[in-house]
Amino acid sequence: MQNKQNFILLMLLFCYGLLGLIHSNNQGFWHDEIYTLTFLKGISAYTFDGNTLSSFTNAFPIQYCKDILQKDNFLSNFHIQILHEGHPPLYFLFLKVWANIFGYTELALRSFSLISGLLAIKVFFSILKDNFKSKFTIWIILILVLFNPFLFYYFTEARMYAFAFLLAMLCFKYWLKYREHKILKSFDFICFMIASVALLYTHYYGVFFLVALGYYEVIKNGPTFKLLNYSIPIILFLPWTFIIKLQTEFHNIHWTDGSFSLFDSSIGFGKGLISLFFSPMSDAKNYETVFGIVISLILLYWIASTWKQRIIYLSVGFLYFFQIFLFDKVLNHHTIIVARYYIFILIFFYWAIAKVIENYPKKNIIFFTFAYCIISGVAFYQIYTLSLAPKQMYKELASYIDSKHDSKNTIIVVEPGGPIIWGLSYYLKNDFNIISAKYFKPKNTSKNIIYIDEMLGDKYWENHLNSENQKKLKLVPFVGVFLYE
Structure with a gap:
C-alpha cells in the first residue's frame, strides 16, 4: 500500500512538472525575471547611480547590451548587485549554480523554481503522513495544493518565491518534529535552524512566518526558556541587517511606497489571502471571493472543538497580519x-484545512473540494493558456519591432529605462539604437522614433516623459508595455 501511494504521488508530480515545464517555455522573461537574469550575469539593471548603463546619456546600439549579456561578472559585481536587488542573496547563489549547469534560458531558470515547488509538495505530503492517520485527509489536501493556480504560477517564475516556500515548508516540518521532544541537541532542531536561517537569507518576509511559529508555541505552552531557541536563526541573520540598511538607502522610491490605513490594509490582506488560493496578479472574481469567505467561516468553526482553541488559531492569523501592517507603517509601504x-x-491554511477535514463530514468535504477544483481549475487553465495573468511581453514586443521597423533608421526610446532595455536587448534580433526617455531630446535627430512605455502600475515612473510626443503616435499595446509608433 505504501508503494502504491508513493507511485501515485510520483505520477501526479511528474504530470504537474511536465505541465510546469511546458508553461515555463511558453513565455518570455518579464520585468522581475529580467532582474534575475541580469543579476546572474553581474549586470546592474536598476536605474540607481552606478548601474551598468548609467554613463549612457545618448542613444547606443543594443549590441552593446547583448555583448555584456554574454559575459559573466557575477562574482566581481556581486557586492553592488545585492544592494541594487534589495533581496537576500541565497536564492541567487543557488540559481547561479543551477544556471551554470543548465543555462540561462526561460526554461532553465524557471525550472529551478519548478523543482523547488515540486519538492515543497513532496515535503508537505510527508508532513501530512506523519501527522494525520486518515488517507482521505492526506489526499484531499494534496489535491487542493495541486489545483492551486497561485502556486503553479509562482512555481514557474524565475524568482525566489518557490524556493522560499520550500524552505518554509522544511521549517514547518522540522518544527513539528522538534515540538514532540524539545531536545535542543537533535537532528530535528538542527534541520529547523538550517531551514530557518536559509529562509531568512532567501526572503525577508520569512521572519513573519518564523515569528508566527514562536507565537503559537507561547500561547500553546506558555513562555519558557526554551523559547530562546527560536531566536538562534534571528541571531545568525543579524550580520546581514547591515546590508539591509544599505539596500534601503538605494530604494528611496519603492513601487509600494505609501502605507494604507488599518481598514484598507485589512481589505487588502483579505483579498491577498483569497488570491493565494485562486488568481495571481489579478483581483479575485466575485464567486471566488464568496467561496473564500464561506470556506473561512467553516475553517473558523470546525478547526477545533472549543472556542479557546479556535481563538488560538485565529490569533495566529491576526498576528501575521499585524506584523506586515506594522512593517508597512514603519517603512511607509503597502x-x-x-x-x-x-x-x-x-x-498554515492547508494545515488548518487538514484539521477541519478530520472533523467535518466527508460528503461535505468532497463537495467543497470538487467545487474548489472547478473554480481554481478554470483559473489554472487560463494561466496555462496565457489568458489570465500573462507575463510582460518583452519577447512579443521585440518580435514586432524587428518585423515592423528598420534598425538602421530607428531609435527606441524607453520609459523609464533599466530592466526594459535589457529585456528588449535579450530578445531583439536586429541592432537598434536605444535610449532612456530621461535623456532623449526629440529635436536632435531626424530618425524614426518609437516610444516604449513600461506599464506596471508604478506611479513614480509611468507617463512622465515624452507624453506629448507619444500622443501623436499610434498606440500598440502589449501586456505590461505600450508601444507608440
Whole structure:
C-alpha cells in the first residue's frame, strides 16, 4: 500500500512538472525575471547611480547590451548587485549554480523554481503522513495544493518565491518534529535552524512566518526558556541587517511606497489571502471571493472543538497580519496587498484545512473540494493558456519591432529605462539604437522614433516623459508595455 501511494504521488508530480515545464517555455522573461537574469550575469539593471548603463546619456546600439549579456561578472559585481536587488542573496547563489549547469534560458531558470515547488509538495505530503492517520485527509489536501493556480504560477517564475516556500515548508516540518521532544541537541532542531536561517537569507518576509511559529508555541505552552531557541536563526541573520540598511538607502522610491490605513490594509490582506488560493496578479472574481469567505467561516468553526482553541488559531492569523501592517507603517509601504510576499501563510491554511477535514463530514468535504477544483481549475487553465495573468511581453514586443521597423533608421526610446532595455536587448534580433526617455531630446535627430512605455502600475515612473510626443503616435499595446509608433 505504501508503494502504491508513493507511485501515485510520483505520477501526479511528474504530470504537474511536465505541465510546469511546458508553461515555463511558453513565455518570455518579464520585468522581475529580467532582474534575475541580469543579476546572474553581474549586470546592474536598476536605474540607481552606478548601474551598468548609467554613463549612457545618448542613444547606443543594443549590441552593446547583448555583448555584456554574454559575459559573466557575477562574482566581481556581486557586492553592488545585492544592494541594487534589495533581496537576500541565497536564492541567487543557488540559481547561479543551477544556471551554470543548465543555462540561462526561460526554461532553465524557471525550472529551478519548478523543482523547488515540486519538492515543497513532496515535503508537505510527508508532513501530512506523519501527522494525520486518515488517507482521505492526506489526499484531499494534496489535491487542493495541486489545483492551486497561485502556486503553479509562482512555481514557474524565475524568482525566489518557490524556493522560499520550500524552505518554509522544511521549517514547518522540522518544527513539528522538534515540538514532540524539545531536545535542543537533535537532528530535528538542527534541520529547523538550517531551514530557518536559509529562509531568512532567501526572503525577508520569512521572519513573519518564523515569528508566527514562536507565537503559537507561547500561547500553546506558555513562555519558557526554551523559547530562546527560536531566536538562534534571528541571531545568525543579524550580520546581514547591515546590508539591509544599505539596500534601503538605494530604494528611496519603492513601487509600494505609501502605507494604507488599518481598514484598507485589512481589505487588502483579505483579498491577498483569497488570491493565494485562486488568481495571481489579478483581483479575485466575485464567486471566488464568496467561496473564500464561506470556506473561512467553516475553517473558523470546525478547526477545533472549543472556542479557546479556535481563538488560538485565529490569533495566529491576526498576528501575521499585524506584523506586515506594522512593517508597512514603519517603512511607509503597502506591501500588505502583495500576496506573493506572504505566500508562506498558505502552509498554515492547508494545515488548518487538514484539521477541519478530520472533523467535518466527508460528503461535505468532497463537495467543497470538487467545487474548489472547478473554480481554481478554470483559473489554472487560463494561466496555462496565457489568458489570465500573462507575463510582460518583452519577447512579443521585440518580435514586432524587428518585423515592423528598420534598425538602421530607428531609435527606441524607453520609459523609464533599466530592466526594459535589457529585456528588449535579450530578445531583439536586429541592432537598434536605444535610449532612456530621461535623456532623449526629440529635436536632435531626424530618425524614426518609437516610444516604449513600461506599464506596471508604478506611479513614480509611468507617463512622465515624452507624453506629448507619444500622443501623436499610434498606440500598440502589449501586456505590461505600450508601444507608440
